[in-house]
Amino acid sequence: MIRVLVWNEFKHEKEKEAVAAIYPNGIHRTIADFLQCEDISVKTATLDDENCGITKEVLDETDVIIWWGHAAHKHVPDEVAALVRDAVHSGMGAIFLHSAHHSKPFKLLMGTPCNLCWRESGDSEYVWVTDPSHPITEGIDRAIYLPHEETYGEPFSIPNPDKVLFVGSYAGGEAFRSGCLFQRGNGQIFYFQPGHETFPTFHIPEVQTVIRNAVRFVAPRYRAEIACPHVRHFGDPEGYVIIKK
Amino acid sequence: MIRVLVWNEFKHEKEKEAVAAIYPNGIHRTIADFLQCEDISVKTATLDDENCGITKEVLDETDVIIWWGHAAHKHVPDEVAALVRDAVHSGMGAIFLHSAHHSKPFKLLMGTPCNLCWRESGDSEYVWVTDPSHPITEGIDRAIYLPHEETYGEPFSIPNPDKVLFVGSYAGGEAFRSGCLFQRGNGQIFYFQPGHETFPTFHIPEVQTVIRNAVRFVAPRYRAEIACPHVRHFGDPEGYVIIKK
Amino acid sequence: MIRVLVWNEFKHEKEKEAVAAIYPNGIHRTIADFLQCEDISVKTATLDDENCGITKEVLDETDVIIWWGHAAHKHVPDEVAALVRDAVHSGMGAIFLHSAHHSKPFKLLMGTPCNLCWRESGDSEYVWVTDPSHPITEGIDRAIYLPHEETYGEPFSIPNPDKVLFVGSYAGGEAFRSGCLFQRGNGQIFYFQPGHETFPTFHIPEVQTVIRNAVRFVAPRYRAEIACPHVRHFGDPEGYVIIKK
Amino acid sequence: MIRVLVWNEFKHEKEKEAVAAIYPNGIHRTIADFLQCEDISVKTATLDDENCGITKEVLDETDVIIWWGHAAHKHVPDEVAALVRDAVHSGMGAIFLHSAHHSKPFKLLMGTPCNLCWRESGDSEYVWVTDPSHPITEGIDRAIYLPHEETYGEPFSIPNPDKVLFVGSYAGGEAFRSGCLFQRGNGQIFYFQPGHETFPTFHIPEVQTVIRNAVRFVAPRYRAEIACPHVRHFGDPEGYVIIKK
Numbered sequence: 001m002i003r004v005l006v007w008n009e010f011k012h013e014k015e016k017e018a019v020a021a022i023y024p025n026g027i028h029r030t031i032a033d034f035l036q037c038e039d040i041s042v043k044t045a046t047l048d049d050e051n052c053g054i055t056k057e058v059l060d061e062t063d064v065i066i067w068w069g070h071a072a073h074k075h076v077p078d079e080v081a082a083l084v085r086d087a088v089h090s091g092m093g094a095i096f097l098h099s100a101h102h103s104k105p106f107k108l109l110m111g112t113p114c115n116l117c118w119r120e121s122g123d124s125e126y127v128w129v130t131d132p133s134h135p136i137t138e139g140i141d142r143a144i145y146l147p148h149e150e151t152y153g154e155p156f157s158i159p160n161p162d163k164v165l166f167v168g169s170y171a172g173g174e175a176f177r178s179g180c181l182f183q184r185g186n187g188q189i190f191y192f193q194p195g196h197e198t199f200p201t202f203h204i205p206e207v208q209t210v211i212r213n214a215v216r217f218v219a220p221r222y223r224a225e226i227a228c229p230h231v232r233h234f235g236d237p238e239g240y241v242i243i244k245k
Numbered sequence: 246m247i248r249v250l251v252w253n254e255f256k257h258e259k260e261k262e263a264v265a266a267i268y269p270n271g272i273h274r275t276i277a278d279f280l281q282c283e284d285i286s287v288k289t290a291t292l293d294d295e296n297c298g299i300t301k302e303v304l305d306e307t308d309v310i311i312w313w314g315h316a317a318h319k320h321v322p323d324e325v326a327a328l329v330r331d332a333v334h335s336g337m338g339a340i341f342l343h344s345a346h347h348s349k350p351f352k353l354l355m356g357t358p359c360n361l362c363w364r365e366s367g368d369s370e371y372v373w374v375t376d377p378s379h380p381i382t383e384g385i386d387r388a389i390y391l392p393h394e395e396t397y398g399e400p401f402s403i404p405n406p407d408k409v410l411f412v413g414s415y416a417g418g419e420a421f422r423s424g425c426l427f428q429r430g431n432g433q434i435f436y437f438q439p440g441h442e443t444f445p446t447f448h449i450p451e452v453q454t455v456i457r458n459a460v461r462f463v464a465p466r467y468r469a470e471i472a473c474p475h476v477r478h479f480g481d482p483e484g485y486v487i488i489k490k
Numbered sequence: 491m492i493r494v495l496v497w498n499e500f501k502h503e504k505e506k507e508a509v510a511a512i513y514p515n516g517i518h519r520t521i522a523d524f525l526q527c528e529d530i531s532v533k534t535a536t537l538d539d540e541n542c543g544i545t546k547e548v549l550d551e552t553d554v555i556i557w558w559g560h561a562a563h564k565h566v567p568d569e570v571a572a573l574v575r576d577a578v579h580s581g582m583g584a585i586f587l588h589s590a591h592h593s594k595p596f597k598l599l600m601g602t603p604c605n606l607c608w609r610e611s612g613d614s615e616y617v618w619v620t621d622p623s624h625p626i627t628e629g630i631d632r633a634i635y636l637p638h639e640e641t642y643g644e645p646f647s648i649p650n651p652d653k654v655l656f657v658g659s660y661a662g663g664e665a666f667r668s669g670c671l672f673q674r675g676n677g678q679i680f681y682f683q684p685g686h687e688t689f690p691t692f693h694i695p696e697v698q699t700v701i702r703n704a705v706r707f708v709a710p711r712y713r714a715e716i717a718c719p720h721v722r723h724f725g726d727p728e729g730y731v732i733i734k735k
Numbered sequence: 736m737i738r739v740l741v742w743n744e745f746k747h748e749k750e751k752e753a754v755a756a757i758y759p760n761g762i763h764r765t766i767a768d769f770l771q772c773e774d775i776s777v778k779t780a781t782l783d784d785e786n787c788g789i790t791k792e793v794l795d796e797t798d799v800i801i802w803w804g805h806a807a808h809k810h811v812p813d814e815v816a817a818l819v820r821d822a823v824h825s826g827m828g829a830i831f832l833h834s835a836h837h838s839k840p841f842k843l844l845m846g847t848p849c850n851l852c853w854r855e856s857g858d859s860e861y862v863w864v865t866d867p868s869h870p871i872t873e874g875i876d877r878a879i880y881l882p883h884e885e886t887y888g889e890p891f892s893i894p895n896p897d898k899v900l901f902v903g904s905y906a907g908g909e910a911f912r913s914g915c916l917f918q919r920g921n922g923q924i925f926y927f928q929p930g931h932e933t934f935p936t937f938h939i940p941e942v943q944t945v946i947r948n949a950v951r952f953v954a955p956r957y958r959a960e961i962a963c964p965h966v967r968h969f970g971d972p973e974g975y976v977i978i979k980k
Contacts, residue, residue, distance in 0.1 A: 085846070089847060089848055089892070091623060102963075108846060109846040110846055111820070111843060111844040111845055111846040111894075111919050112824060112919050112920050112961075113824055113920060113961045113963070115961050115962060115963035116963060117387070117963070117964055117966045118963070118964075118965060118966065119965070119966055126418045126419070126420065128398065128399040128400075128419070128420045129399060129400060130399045130400055130401070130422065131400060131673075131676075132400055132676070132712060132714065133581055133673075133675075133676035133677075133710070133711060133712040133713075133714075134711070134712075135711050138711070138712065142362070142398070142399070142400075143418075153373065153387070153966060154373040154374060154375045154387070154412060155373075155374060155375055155376060155377055155387075155961075156375070157824070157920050157961045159846075159894065159917070159918065159919060160408060160897055160918060162652070162653075162895055163405060163652075164409060164422070167399060167412055167420040167421070167422065168420060169414035169415070169418055169419060169420035170414070171418075173371045173388075173414055173416075174371070174373070174414060175371065175373045175412040175413060175414035175420045176412070177375065177409070177412065182894070183621075183623075183894065183895060184846050184847050184894060185623075185847050185848060185892050186621075186622070186623035187623075220623070221623060221624070221625050221628070222622060222623040222624075222628065223623075224622070224623075226847075226848045226850050226890075226892045227850060228837075228848070228850035228851060228852070228853070229852055229853075230852075230853060230854070231852045231853065231854055231888060330601070334602060334603055334647070336868055347718075353601060354601045355601055356575070356598060356599045356600055356601040356649075356674050357579060357674050357675050357716075358579055358675060358716045358718070360716050360717060360718035361718060362718070362719055362721045363718070363719075363720060363721065364720070364721055376918075376921075377921070377957060377959070378826055378918075378920075378921035378922075378955070378956060378957040378958075378959075379956075379957075380956050383956070383957065398721060400716075402579070402675050402716045404601075404649065404672065404673065404674060405652055405673060407650055407897075407898075408897075427649070428649065428650060428866075428868075429601050429602050429649060430602050430603060430647050430868075431867070431868035432868075465868070466868060466869070466870050466873070467867060467868040467869075467873065468868075469867070469868075471602075471603045471605050471645075471647045472605060473592075473603070473605035473606060473607070473608070474607055474608075475608060475609070476607045476608065476609055476643060607877070616908045616909070616910065618888065618889040618890075618909070618910045619889060619890060620889045620890055620891070620912065621890060622890055632852070632888070632889070632890075633908075643863065643877070644863040644864060644865045644877070644902060645863075645864060645865055645866060645867055645877075646865070650898060653895060654899060654912070657889060657902055657910040657911070657912065658910060659904035659905070659908055659909060659910035660904070661908075663861045663878075663904055663906075664861070664863070664904060665861065665863045665902040665903060665904035665910045666902070667865065667899070667902065
C-alpha cells in the first residue's frame with residue numbers, strides 16, 4: 001500500500017467562485033479521490049492546518065507527497081519546507097504540480113530559482129510523451145490534450161533533469177518541458193506542469209493516469225537517512241562501518 | 246581557424262525546381278557561404294563526389310562536419326558512415342541538421358533508430374531556448390520564429406541527450422526536442438531540427454547564428470584516437486603506460 | 491515470469507583447464523543456475539549454436555539478454571549483433587558483463603569504441619555503491635569485495651551514462667565506473683564490470699545479487715517496435731495517427 | 736580577464752602548526768598565487784572578514800568563486816550562502832574544493848545533503864581522468880597521484896552530475912567521484928575532491944592545473960538574473976516580452 005499525502009494551499013477554492021465551481025472541496029480532495037485505490041491510500045493536508053499539516057511524524061508515514069501551491073508559497077514556513085526536503089532525501093517520493101514549481105520545497109530540492117515565462121490566456125495545450133516505455137507514460141497515447149491551461153514557457157530554470165518525459169506545446173506558440181524527473185538523495189521527484197486552478201485539468205482522465213503512474217514510480221524503493229559516517233580502515237579488525245542496514 | 250566540411254546529399258536541389266529556387270547552388274553552398282568568416286574556413290562535399298568526398302585524410306583535416314541528407318541516406322556507403330563515426334570518436338565535431346536524424350553516421354553515433362513522427366504541412370514553428378547561458382544559444386532571444394517548417398514530433402528515439410538546448414512547437418500542435426547535445430568519444434555532436442529543403446530556413450539569420458555558434462562549440466578541444474591499452478602495474482619500474490601525449 | 495537468455499561465447503571454458511575448473515559447464519550455466527527462481531526463467535545460448543542461438547523469434551520470447559564474450563567478439567556475425575540491438579530498441583533489457591564491453595551489440599548500442607585500460611594482474615577490487623536507493627544495489631552493503639579481478643581502468647569510452655551505480659577501485663590503484671545504466675529506444679541496458687573468466691567472480695553471492703536485481707530492473711515495462719510514422723494533422727477528421735496501443 | 740575570488744575559512748592555518756607549515760599564509764593565498772596569470776586576476780576573502788568578505792557588489796565583480804571550508808561551515812551566515820547561490824544562478828562560476836562539499840552554498844546549490852564516508856588516514860590516492868577531451872582535464876595524464884589525502888568514500892549524496900570528470904581511488908580501497916560538473920541557473924559548478932589541509936595537495940602541479948582549467952571552464956559565458964516574466968501573447972501588437980539582454 002502506497003501512502004500518499006496530497007498537500008494543497010487551498011486558497012483559491014475558498015476565495016474565487018470560479019475555482020470553487022471546478023474543485024468544490026479543493027484540488028486536494030479531487031486528487032485524493034481519483035488516486036484512492038487498492039494499492040494507494042491517501043491523506044490530505046492544507047496550508048491552514050496546524051504546521052501546514054506537516055510534521056516529521058506525518059512524513060515518516062508518507063511514501064509520496066503531492067504538492068499544489070500558487071499564491072501562498074511564502075506562507076509555508078521554512079521549517080516545513082525543510083522537513084519535506086529532508087524526507088525526500090531519506091527516500092520519500094514527491095510530485096510537484098503546476099505552480100508548485102515555485103514552492104519552497106521544490107526550490108530547495110532543485111537548488112535553482114525554478115523561474116519560467118507565463119501567460120494566463122487559457123490556451124489549449126498538447127502534452128507530448130517523449131518516452132513511451134517509461135512507467136509514468138503508461139496508458140498515455142502520443143499526447144494529452146488540455147482544452148485550456150495556463151501557458152508556461154522556457155527558459156524553465158531547473159537543473160538538467162534526469163529525464164524529460166513530457167514536452168508541452170500551447171496554441172499560442174510556447175513549448176515547455178512539462179514532465180521532468182529528478183533524484184535528490186534517496187528520493188524521486190516528478191514535476192508535472194498541467195493543473196491551473198481555473199481549469200478542470202485534474203478532472204481529465206489522462207492527467208489522472210499520469211499522476212497515478214507517478215505515485216507508483218516515485219514511491220520509495222529504499223528509505224534511510226543519509227549519513228556522513230566516519231568509517232574505519234579496511235585493515236581494522238572491526239572492518240569498515242556498515243551504513244546500510 | 247576552424248576547418249568545417251559541409252556535407253550535403255545534394256539531390257533535391259538538382260531534381261526539384263522549388264528547392265533549386267531556394268538553394269540554387271545547393272544547401273551546402275548556402276551554409277558554407279554564411280559560415281565562412283575570420284575564424285571559420287569551409288569546404289563542401291556531396292553524395293556524388295568520389296567516395297562521397299570523404300576519406301580518412303579529408304576528415305583528419307576537418308574540425309567540424311555538418312551533415313544534411315534526406316532521401317538518399319542509404320546511398321551513403323557504410324564505410325563512409327563508419328569513417329565519420331570514427332572521426333567523431335577521435336574528437337571531430339559534428340552537426341546533424343534536420344532530416345540527418347536518419348543519416349547513417351548519426352544513427353551509428355546514437356545507437357538508436359532516431360525515429361520521430363512527421364508531417365509535411367508547412368506549419369510555422371517557434372524554436373525555444375531552454376538555456377540562455379549556453380554558447381550555442383548566444384545571440385538568440387527567447388525563440389527563433391520559422392514561418393514554415395516540416396513538422397517533427399515526439400517520440401524522438403534518441404538516447405537521453407547530454408543537454409536539450411531547444412524545444413520547438415508547431416502551429417499544428419506538435420512539440421519536439423529541436424536542439425540536442427551529445428558526446429561520443431572525444432567528439433561533440435549537435436543535432437538541430439530546422440532545415441527542410443522546401444523552405445528557406447537556412448536563410449534565416451537566427452538559424453545561421455545557431456549553426457555558427459555550434460561550429461565553435463563542437464570544434465575539437467582535444468583530438469586523439471581512443472586506445473585500449475594493456476597498461477603496466479604502477480609498481481612496474483617503467484611505471485604505467487601513458488596514453489595521453 | 492521474466493524470460494532471460496544468457497549468451498556466452500563459451501570458448502575459454504573449453505580451451506583452458508583453469509577456466510573449466512571454475513566454470514565446468516560454462517559461465518552461462520553458472521549464471522543460469524543462480525538466476526533461475528520463481529519469477530525468472532532462464533535459457534542459454536552460445537557462439538557455437540546455429541546462428542549463435544539468436545534469431546528474431548528467440549529474442550521476441552526474451553525479456554532480458556545477458557551477454558558474456560571476450561576473445562571471439564569478431565566471430566559474432568554482424569546480423570546477430572544487429573538483431574540484439576534491434577530487440578533492445580523494442581524494449582528487451584540487456585546486461586553486458588565484464589569483457590562484453592567490447593562485444594558487437596554493446597558497441598552498436600553505445601555508439602562509441604567502449605575502450606578502456608586493462609591489466610591481468612589479479613588485483614583485488616572493491617566495487618562501491620554510489621546510490622543505495624537504486625533497485626539494482628538492493629541487498630548490497632557499501633561495497634562488494636572481489637579477491638581477484640582483471641583490472642579495468644579509465645578512460646572508459648562510453649557515452650555519459652544515465653546513471654553510474656558502481657565505482658570500482660583496485661589494489662593496484664585504478665578506479666573504474668563499474669556499473670552503468672543506459673537506455674536505448676525502449677530498452678534498458680546495464681553494464682557491470684566484474685566477471686573475468688579466470689576468477690570465480692560469478693560464484694560470489696553479492697555479484698549474483700546485483701545481476702538478479704539488474705534482470706528485474708531492465709525487464710521490459712513496455713515493448714513495441716519504434717516506428718517513424720507519417721502522421722496526420724490534428725485538424726484532420728481522422729485525427730492524428732496513434733502509435734501507442 | 737577572469738576575476739577570481741578565493742574564499743577560505745582560514746581557521747586551521749591559524750590554529751594548527753602543522754597546517755601553517757604547509758600553508759603559511761592560508762590555503763587561499765596558495766591558490767591565489769598559483770592562479771594569478773595573464774588572463775586570471777585573483778582576490779581573496781575569509782570567514783573573519785566583515786560579512787565573510789562577500790557582498791552582492793563583490794560577487795557582481797567576481798567571475799569565479801573558489802570555496803574552501805571545513806570546520807566552520809556553520810559560521811557562514813545563511814545570507815552570505817544565499818548571496819553566493821544567487822550569484823551562481825546569474826552566471827558566476829563556482830569551484831568547491833574538498834571539504835567544501837559540506838559548505839552552505841554548495842548544499843544550497845545541490846539540494847542534497849552532500850554527505851559521504853570519510854577516513855583521515857593519509858592514504859595515497861590516484862585521481863583518474865574519465866574524459867581526456869574535456870577542457871578541465873587538459874594537461875593531465877591518465878591520473879594525478881597524491882601521496883596523501885583524506886579518504887572520501889561513496890555514497891556521495893549529490894544529484895546525478897552533468898558529468899563525472901574524475902574518479903579517485905585510495906590505497907585503503909575506497910573509490911569516489913572526485914570531479915563533478917553541475918549547472919545551476921546560468922552558472923557552472925565544479926566540485927573537486929583533493930585538498931585536505933594537513934597535506935600539501937595544493938602545491939601539486941597537476942592539482943593546480945585542474946583548478947586553473949576549471950576557472951577558465953566555469954567562467955561565465957553569459958550573465959543575467961533569472962527572471963520569471965509575465966509575457967504577452969504573440970498576437971499582441973507589442974509582440975512578446977524579451978527576457979534576454
